[in-house]
Amino acid sequence: MLKKISVIIPCHNQGEYLENACNSIINQDYENWEVIIVDDSSTDKTKEIAKEIVLKDSRFTYMYSENKSSSKSRNDGLKIAAGDYIQFLDADDIINSNKFSESLKVTNQADIVLTNFHLFEDDVLSRIPPYCDLSTVTFDYLNILTKWDVDFSIPIHCALFKKEIVNELLFNTELKAKEDWVFWLAVFNRNPMVKFIDKELAFYRLHANSKTQNKKEFYNKAITTVKHIYSTLDLSDAKLFSNRLIEDLYHEKDKADYLYKLKLENDIELKNNKEELECNQKQLQSNKFEILSNLESISKKEAQMRRLKKAITYKTLVKLELFIRGIKKIK
16 A cells, blocks of 8 residues: 655745645655644635645645644644655745655665755745755764755755654744754654755745745844753753854854955955045046147147248248249340
8 A cells, every 4th residue: 555645834925825735745756645734823815725635635624723833833743644654845945746755765775765955945946056065965863953044954845754753743833943943852862763865855945935034033032942951951952053153153153254264365465446436537637748749749739730831822922922023024
């Protein structure tokens, strides 16, 4: 019997993207799946769009969540998921039409199948390179703890999870940033077998409404998540995590030093360019005066030549007239 995949799509006021996300499931070349659309207290047309999709395809289920939290919506979906595998998909993202079939080819070797990804904006065909190269990553608990957001992070829809590996695991609904990181740590704490497919089968949308775009607000919420992770660690892991945070600080300092150095170099370059421009302007002004002076000199010479020409013409005429008179006298 074919294994069933449960797709969980939380949606908060992203109805404009929901149909595209659902179509990327409908277009899969593997057909034994279900989709649970969890409407996260949306005030747009999410409900109407979702219900229209449900009417067209019985494999879709719609449910409403009164919480305004993607973590709570994912948890609600997990509680009713009937599949053998779990696929998370945010309403503004999409997956390739062969992600399920490609992943299922190797599920006998893994608890989690990960694929590569790329970024896009309005048009999925306008491929933007990913912010990290997952093909270089060793996927284990230690790296998830110490290298997350330093060397890499994994978009949640890159993964296909065996249901057993996430059984009884839930997203932390108290956290408002980097909830995925905490979930990944919980999953990898179970020491799963991982298979990586180096194909871009997950597509991550970039747009102005992404919550990660408000950097200051997101950073403050992320601090809470870091404190939460630290509080859950044993002594040895806490030490490693502390070293990672110290590396982060040095990284930020190095970045700040680099940017300051770059600014100084740019300032010096701008100053040099300004001085060169001023020098060129002075040279142009000098050349302008020289050209005007030459033009004036040429005008004077032309006037002199005209006077000389007139003088020569007058003298010639006088001489000619005298010569004619002389000839007449001889006659």
